[in-house]
Amino acid sequence: MKKVFSNYFWIISFIIINIVFGNTAVLAAVGTTTENAAAYTTIYVAGNPDCYPVEYYDQKTKCYEGVLPTLLKEISDRTGMDFTYINASHSDHRLSMARNCQAEIISAVTDQELDQVAGISFSEPILSFKKDGQDCEVRLAFTAIASQTLQEKMTEALNTVSQSEISAMILEQSSRAGRPDDRSPQLILQIMILMILLVLTVIILFFCVKLQRRNRADQMTDVLTGIGNRNYFEYYFQHHISEQFRALYVVAYIAFDIEKVKNFYGEAKAEEQLRFAANELSEYIGDNDFTGRVGDAGFAVAHICSGEENVKQWISSILLRLNKYCIKFGIDYCPYFSAGVYMMKSSDRSCTTVLYNAQQGYRHAIEQNVPFVISNAKMLREEQERKILLNSLNDAVNKRQFQLFLQCIVDGQTGMVCGAEALSRWDHPKQGLLRPGNYIELLEKEGKISELDYYMFEETCCRLQNWGNKGLPLYISCNFARVTICREDFIEQIEAIIKKYYFDHRRLILELTEDTLETNKSTTFHNIARCQKMGFRIALDDVGSGYTSFSDLRDYMIDIVKIDRSILSSAVNEKGIALLQGMISFVHNLGIEVLCEGVETEQQFEMLRNMGCDYMQGYYFYRPVPYAEVEKYIR
Numbered sequence: 001m002k003k004v005f006s007n008y009f010w011i012i013s014f015i016i017i018n019i020v021f022g023n024t025a026v027l028a029a030v031g032t033t034t035e036n037a038a039a040y041t042t043i044y045v046a047g048n049p050d051c052y053p054v055e056y057y058d059q060k061t062k063c064y065e066g067v068l069p070t071l072l073k074e075i076s077d078r079t080g081m082d083f084t085y086i087n088a089s090h091s092d093h094r095l096s097m098a099r100n101c102q103a104e105i106i107s108a109v110t111d112q113e114l115d116q117v118a119g120i121s122f123s124e125p126i127l128s129f130k131k132d133g134q135d136c137e138v139r140l141a142f143t144a145i146a147s148q149t150l151q152e153k154m155t156e157a158l159n160t161v162s163q164s165e166i167s168a169m170i171l172e173q174s175s176r177a178g179r180p181d182d183r184s185p186q187l188i189l190q191i192m193i194l195m196i197l198l199v200l201t202v203i204i205l206f207f208c209v210k211l212q213r214r215n216r217a218d219q220m221t222d223v224l225t226g227i228g229n230r231n232y233f234e235y236y237f238q239h240h241i242s243e244q245f246r247a248l249y250v251v252a253y254i255a256f257d258i259e260k261v262k263n264f265y266g267e268a269k270a271e272e273q274l275r276f277a278a279n280e281l282s283e284y285i286g287d288n289d290f291t292g293r294v295g296d297a298g299f300a301v302a303h304i305c306s307g308e309e310n311v312k313q314w315i316s317s318i319l320l321r322l323n324k325y326c327i328k329f330g331i332d333y334c335p336y337f338s339a340g341v342y343m344m345k346s347s348d349r350s351c352t353t354v355l356y357n358a359q360q361g362y363r364h365a366i367e368q369n370v371p372f373v374i375s376n377a378k379m380l381r382e383e384q385e386r387k388i389l390l391n392s393l394n395d396a397v398n399k400r401q402f403q404l405f406l407q408c409i410v411d412g413q414t415g416m417v418c419g420a421e422a423l424s425r426w427d428h429p430k431q432g433l434l435r436p437g438n439y440i441e442l443l444e445k446e447g448k449i450s451e452l453d454y455y456m457f458e459e460t461c462c463r464l465q466n467w468g469n470k471g472l473p474l475y476i477s478c479n480f481a482r483v484t485i486c487r488e489d490f491i492e493q494i495e496a497i498i499k500k501y502y503f504d505h506r507r508l509i510l511e512l513t514e515d516t517l518e519t520n521k522s523t524t525f526h527n528i529a530r531c532q533k534m535g536f537r538i539a540l541d542d543v544g545s546g547y548t549s550f551s552d553l554r555d556y557m558i559d560i561v562k563i564d565r566s567i568l569s570s571a572v573n574e575k576g577i578a579l580l581q582g583m584i585s586f587v588h589n590l591g592i593e594v595l596c597e598g599v600e601t602e603q604q605f606e607m608l609r610n611m612g613c614d615y616m617q618g619y620y621f622y623r624p625v626p627y628a629e630v631e632k633y634i635r
């Protein structure tokens, strides 16, 4: 790069060339006679190969070119002196030629070279030019073998050449547009490379800016529906709703059960429904509103609206539009859109919180099976409490905050205690003793239910060992969530626990719910079979509360069926009683024992005894109590 610029400078500085011949540059004519010519033999000149455009070696002509060769030629023409450049090449031999007395004249000696050239004398400066920003004078040097006569004649001859002639020579060299050797193409090449690099840089910069813009747009667009995504919604929320208008806005979270659509009609149909909704929403919303797909099946809409009645009207009309999809496409069954609406306050700053509040309304709408719910303070407070509970739930198992409660089970004929069901209670540090309804669902959602199950199982094993030692021949049944039984490592975990305790395995019953048998069938089947091999009995819990496949009772080799308490509480008329009786008989016919849950009255007890129910459990007999109290009942 440096070289390129220095080459440039050679050319550019020559434009402002300054010719110096001293003050006596314009010379009177000196006699140029042919008689003089006879006096000279060939004068050898050592040329400067690298002083463009004053003198340089030309690769093409293999000669020195430039102002000085032209000048010497001119002098030769005028005086008859014969100059011959010796040993012309691109290497500079001037110093060695001077030392070896091979040349009389050393050509194109610059100021910087004055000390180096071993000449006995120098001519007056012939010309000067700017090189690398500095004035530089050029002269001829006469070596030791140059005679005094030669020096004088040369001086005279040089004086015959006028300033304007020298200028003409210089101009001629300059007009050649650069040095005619290999530097020119190199320079052009370098300039071209520079230009290409420049163009490339501009192109890259252009694409970078474009890419950055597109990335930003991509980050804010939902690929499936083409409308804004959650980033877009949050961005607009922050930049569009100024503080003074916040209280005018309502934010709705609108969604449908996408999993249901996927399961019933497939992924493509679910996507179609989403696209339809996105289209409808973007068409329907007002100028000051904005919308985005903020979740898998959820859209958010921010809308200016005041008064609960207006909000209800607005959200109803939106839901009507969206739910037209099912009618429009003639689908018999289609999960409808429901909504949660949150009416903003001027103190609401976080979009995440506002969306969360709207989502709570949606959650309640689903639970209550209504089209929409406007989130209210009570609802949000409860949700907040749930969140707090969840935080303290995280290491409740590790901190051994769960307790084993037992609800005694009685023999169906004698009414005597024969066993118990293990039920957990959470001894919450602030809220006191909590029942499973407060935490089981949370633990399931957090994927921590298995931790509780294994903990309760170990507690059960420990009590069974204790009872065994005391000679109490009672059994305990232990609840297992569906996800626990379906785990690949279930048997491994169970084995690791039971090897720590010694008790009769027939006294331990594993309680599974009906839905367990529907999930991950092969692993569940394998796990249940392994448990039976270990000697444990299997009870199917809450039978009759939901979907029951009779073939499961056959395939899974269930030992005990626990009939859900809803069946017993409905056995108040002929049909209800017939159902209960039918179930007990049916299960007995399969060779399975029956336990009836939720026995609360003496009549129920009598009825079940007459029906031949094997075991009973309910508040009529015993409520769940801490482990230590159970021993009192038994005794």
Ligand code: C2E
Binding pocket: 407, 422, 423, 424, 435, 436, 437, 440, 449, 452, 453, 456, 479, 480, 481, 541, 542, 565, 597, 598, 599, 600, 617, 618, 619, 620, 624
């Ligand atoms: P479950 O297995 O059906 O347990 C029986 C539930 O019915 C218990 O509720 C018990 O207190 C209640 N109950 C018993 N007799 C009567 C009665 O006569 N009338 C009425 N109304 N209720 C009665 P609890 O203790 O609140 O447990 C609720 C559920 O929590 C249990 O239902 C069980 O599914 C689950 N659960 C409890 N502990 C655990 C556990 O450690 N792991 C798992 N996975 N689930 C557990």
Ligand code: CA
Binding pocket: 421, 479, 511, 541
């Ligand atoms: Ca149970």
Ligand code: CA
Binding pocket: 541, 542, 562, 564, 597
């Ligand atoms: Ca039950």
